[in-house]
Each structure stands twice: as C-alpha cells, then as structure tokens.
Amino acid sequence: MAKQVKLSAQHRTHVGRNSVKQLRSRGAVPANIYGPKNEPANIEINEKDIKRLLAHASGENILVELEIKEEKGTKSRLSLIQEVQHHPVRGDILHVDFLEVSMDELLHTEVPLEAFGEAEGVKNYGGLLEQLVRHISIECLPKDLPESIRVDVSSLGIGQALHVRDLVMPSGVVVTGDPDLTVFLVAEPKVEDTSKTEDAPQAPEVIKEKKPAAEGEAKK
DSSP states (O other), X not given: OOOEEEEEEEEOOOOSHHHHHHHHHTTEEEEEEEOSSSOOEEEEEEHHHXXXXXXXXXXXXXXXXXXXXXXXXXXXXXXXXXXXXXXXXXXXXXXXXXXXXXXXXXXXXXXXXXXXXXXXHHHTTOOEEEEOOSEEEEEEOGGGOOSOEEEEOTTOOTTOEEEGGGOXXXXXXXXXXXXXXXXXXXEOOOOOOOXXXXXXXXXXXXXXXXXXXXXXXXXX
C-alpha cells in the first residue's frame, strides 16, 4: 500500500511571478490542488517539508493528507501527488500538483513495475532480461494503492516472456491496460559475428619494382 503522510499547507491568495518570488524567498513552494468535487485551489507548502517527503518515498504514488490553513480554520483534503516540476539545471522544486481523492472512490492511475529474482535464462544460459513496460494502468481504492508492482522473473527461460495478464495484483487492485502487452522478456545472448573479419578479402601485397643496378655494379 502507498504510504499516507500529512503535509501542512496554506491557502495562497496571490498568484503571478512576483508572488512566486516572495514565496521562494521565505522557503515556500507554490502548489495547486484540484479534483472532481471541489474547486481548484492555490496553496503553498514548505520547501523543506516536500523535499523530505519525496526523499523518503519508495515509490511514485504518495497519498498526502493536506492540512490547509484558511481564514476559517484548517481543512483536511486527501490527495495524490500528481506532478512535481523541477528546475532543469538546479533541480529545485518549482511547483507541485495535487489530485484530491476520496477514500470510497476508485482511483485510476499508473504504478511502476519492479522485477525481482534472477531469471533462469540469464543465470544459466547468459540471456538478457529486457523490461519492455515500466508502468501499468490500474484502478483501486486509495487504501489499496500500491507503491509499485513487484514481479518475480526467476522462472523465465530463454525466449520466455511475462505479459500483463500474468502479473499477480495485490488485493483490491485491477489492471486496466492491455492484458496481452509484453512486460518482461529474456532474450537470447548476443553472439559476436566474426565472419566479416574472417572472410574479408585481404589487401593485395604490393611488390615494389626492383631498382636497376648501378652501372659499376652491372659490369661486375
């Protein structure tokens, strides 16, 4: 199950470039929260808090209970981190999008796939394990949301594959993607082709013309 954490936030009334600069000067990051039931809201979160949260996350799916301070008090909204924008050079967090979810409504999202075990075709025959799909689409309730789907590949021999239909899902999780999609495959070992070098035509030997003997040497 995905980790559920709490994160303090504050309602943000001002938007625009100048307001973002002011946020960053006091160590805050602009963010938005949106969902099917409530109006989108502009919020701000502490930069250190969101960095710490992301650093300790073992997967991409993180359920966050946002405690948003407003004029009338603090409002709690359960959400899923939808997108994190980073600075292309410095790597700083520029913006975070949160998707509000409900504990009694199905989520439609993607989760990463992770292989474990050493495939038989790799261990005994020198094959190469190829992962053709990195994420799969699923639906589940927030309480059943996995951080990732771990797949045992140890039984795969040379030329054998695992498809989406072969994956074992945790309780409460249903795959919504193409069941025939190949996920993992053990390819045959690559053999270096030496025929080109062995059969390549040899360059003709260059025979230099013999220089005529000097006149004195010829008389001898």
